[in-house]
Amino acid sequence: MSTPSPAPTGLPLAELHGSLADPLLDQMTFLNEVTLRYPDAVSFAPGRPYEGLFDTxxxxxxxxxxxxxxxxxxxxxxxxxxxxxxxxxxxxxxxxxxxxxxxxxxxxxxxxxxxxxxxxxxxxxxxxxxxxxxxxxxxxxxxxxxxxxxxxxxxxxxxxxxxxxxxxxxxxxxxxxxxxxxxxxxxxxxxxxxxxxxxxxxxxxxxxxxxxxxxxxxxxxxxxxxxxxxxxxxxxxxxxxxxxxxxxxxxxxxxxxxxxxxxxxxxxxxxxxxxxxxxxxxxxxxxxxxxxxxxxxxxxxxxxxxxxxxxxxxxxxxxxxxxxxxxxGEPVRRFYAGNLRVLLGELERVFPADRQAIHGVSWNAPSGGFFLVLTLPFEADPEAMEECARDFGVLWTPMAAFYPAGGGARLARLSCSYLTPDRIRQGVGRLAAFVTVRTGRGPAPGR
Structure with a gap:
């Protein structure tokens, strides 16, 4: 008769370092996992460089x-x-x-x-x-x-x-x-x-x-x-x-x-x-x-x-x-600058001034870099982001985790570094459709 295996040792989370229970540590893992679950989605989430710029x-x-x-x-x-x-x-x-x-x-x-x-x-x-x-x-x-x-x-x-x-x-x-x-x-x-x-x-x-x-x-x-x-x-x-x-x-x-x-x-x-x-x-x-x-x-x-x-x-x-x-790196700078201009231009196209007022959408216009912030008329939480990925095929980053004392509930970070201009245009169109359906305010902008 074989001896039963001992029960595995349990480690109560409450007895481990408090940071392990902090949702802050889950942010990057969540974004990586949701990206893997929706591999065909246009992803404005990662702030990583564009791989086409590298040569082995x-x-x-x-x-x-x-x-x-x-x-x-x-x-x-x-x-x-x-x-x-x-x-x-x-x-x-x-x-x-x-x-x-x-x-x-x-x-x-x-x-x-x-x-x-x-x-x-x-x-x-x-x-x-x-x-x-x-x-x-x-x-x-x-x-x-x-x-x-x-x-x-x-x-x-x-x-x-x-x-x-x-x-x-x-x-x-x-x-x-x-x-x-x-x-x-x-x-x-x-x-x-x-x-x-x-x-x-x-x-x-x-x-x-x-x-x-x-x-x-x-x-x-x-x-x-x-x-x-x-x-x-x-x-x-x-x-x-x-x-x-x-x-x-x-x-x-x-x-x-x-x-x-x-x-x-x-x-x-x-x-x-x-x-x-x-x-x-x-x-x-x-x-x-x-x-x-x-x-x-x-x-x-x-x-x-x-x-x-x-x-x-x-x-x-x-x-x-x-x-x-x-x-x-001047060619690389021009690539990212071009991407940011495309992202800003597409947002302006699908959400001109009158549409911004109707849909309650706005954004900042950085003078460079990979990111801008989109203000939405609803909570930009992980649930909304996953719905957007599942039903509309586009990903972005909720901003709340970036505010140490709270805030950013209706803000989304859009990164344009990891995409081609065509994918940026496609992604902004999908994002506009998501906002329109979410708010229930008329036909999808730019369609």
């Missing part, structure tokens, strides 16, 4: 360029090159000097390579920075509202309270709202440790911060003794070929921790990001070290290091374009 031959060519660089420019022999590519490598990174050259050429950011930490995507950079900066129960993170769920999710994993600062009418975080929020938090006995924002074409709103407001934020950061965490994944993708200076490029007082990524500009599958952390850290002895070194210490206990092969490919891409990634 670039991977091997870039790797070859990096190996040649190691041999010819760095003077490494065959054994050293093999070790550089196959071994774990330095925790802080292997291509810090190449990233520093690209940042100088493209952004006028003067970064010492030793103030750079190469990370597994920008997401790891966020986790490392938050873990290093937020030390006690009274520390809070300020964020723009609406805000990218990656940073609020990271804060939730680390049990760091998040305090929203609303975006202003002019676009991006309102400087005076930031100042008022800092003072209110301090009056309540809390310590605003840093403020996270995306100055250019933010995810999810598409908003950009005017240059004057950037300078004002830097002045406030100095006056209020606050750090700014700048996330810059979309800065290359303006509607025109003009660029605004990053906060870090304007930062003369080391108030900005700059997070970047090559996911949108080079190769998302490489999962390569970086942090420029040039702030100085004073120890008990009074000796000053680098914040970047402290981030690397944290990294050594998480991912240990970033893939040497990913760094080699990205390093080769930077070498091949002479460290002028913005100029090399």
């Amino acid at each position: 031959a670039d991977i091997s060519a870039s790797l070859d360029s990096y190996v040649a660089h190691l041999r010819e420019d760095c003077g490494l022999d065959g054994d050293a090159v093999r070790s550089r590519l196959f071994q774990y490598g330095r925790t802080k990174g292997l291509i810090n000097d190449l990233i520093a050259r690209q940042l100088l050429a493209d952004e006028a950011i003067r970064a010492d390579p030793e103030d750079i930490v190469v990370t597994v995507g920008a997401q790891e950079g966020m986790l490392l920075v938050l873990r290093a900066l937020c030390a006690g129960p009274d520390d809070v993170l300020l964020v723009s509202s609406p805000c990218y769920v990656g940073i609020t999710g990271a804060a939730r994993l680390l049990d760091i309270p998040v305090v929203p600062v609303p975006e202003g009418a002019a676009g991006g975080m309102a400087p005076e709202a930031l100042a008022a929020t800092v003072r209110a938090e301090r009056a309540a006995g809390r310590r605003p440790r840093a403020c996270y924002l995306v100055p250019d074409f933010a995810n999810p709103s598409g908003a950009s911060l005017p240059v004057a407001a950037r300078r004002r934020l830097l002045d406030l950061a100095e006056d209020l003794d606050l750090l700014l965490i700048e996330d810059d994944p979309y800065g290359f993708f303006s509607l025109d070929d003009r660029s605004r200076p990053t906060l870090k490029a304007l930062d003369t007082r080391r108030r900005v921790v700059h997070i970047g990524s090559y996911a949108k500009t080079c190769f998302p599958g490489a999962r390569l990001g970086y942090v420029v952390a040039d702030q100085r850290v004073t120890g008990r002895s009074g000796a000053a070290g680098r914040l970047a070194d402290e981030l690397a210490r944290l990294k050594s206990m998480t991912t240990v290091n970033t893939s040497a092969l990913s760094q080699a490919v990205i390093g080769g891409m930077l070498l091949r374009c002479g460290f002028r990634l913005r100029a090399a």
Whole structure:
């Protein structure tokens, strides 16, 4: 007679970390799953690059360029090159000097390579920075509202309270709202440790911060003794070929921790990001070290290091374009700018001014990037989105999860990065039909 198998061990969710019960952590999973359930739907949901812009031959060519660089420019022999590519490598990174050259050429950011930490995507950079900066129960993170769920999710994993600062009418975080929020938090006995924002074409709103407001934020950061965490994944993708200076490029007082990524500009599958952390850290002895070194210490206990092969490919891409990634990516910028113009034009076509009033629909008009926000006359919740996917064949992203303190119930994020112009036109037509049926207000617009 066989012995009965013991019952599997049960783990009550209530006894696991509280973040696991937070709906915020389900957002990306839900979107991925619903996309898989409706593979033929036109998807305005993912903020990922368009795959038609990539060429697999670039991977091997870039790797070859990096190996040649190691041999010819760095003077490494065959054994050293093999070790550089196959071994774990330095925790802080292997291509810090190449990233520093690209940042100088493209952004006028003067970064010492030793103030750079190469990370597994920008997401790891966020986790490392938050873990290093937020030390006690009274520390809070300020964020723009609406805000990218990656940073609020990271804060939730680390049990760091998040305090929203609303975006202003002019676009991006309102400087005076930031100042008022800092003072209110301090009056309540809390310590605003840093403020996270995306100055250019933010995810999810598409908003950009005017240059004057950037300078004002830097002045406030100095006056209020606050750090700014700048996330810059979309800065290359303006509607025109003009660029605004990053906060870090304007930062003369080391108030900005700059997070970047090559996911949108080079190769998302490489999962390569970086942090420029040039702030100085004073120890008990009074000796000053680098914040970047402290981030690397944290990294050594998480991912240990970033893939040497990913760094080699990205390093080769930077070498091949002479460290002028913005100029090399001009065709890519034009593609995304064209997509955004098509999306804006199609919304205007199917919802001209009179139809906007009838259907209660409106949207913003970003000056670049991947996203815009559509205001609907009904709740734009996951149930409505799934109905839209099932019955009309089009997907979008509910905005409520992007508001840390609540809000965004009737807002939908539309991303135009992953589609061709024809699919954008098809998707907007389907979306217009959904809105018309949902509201019961006349025939489908544009039909």
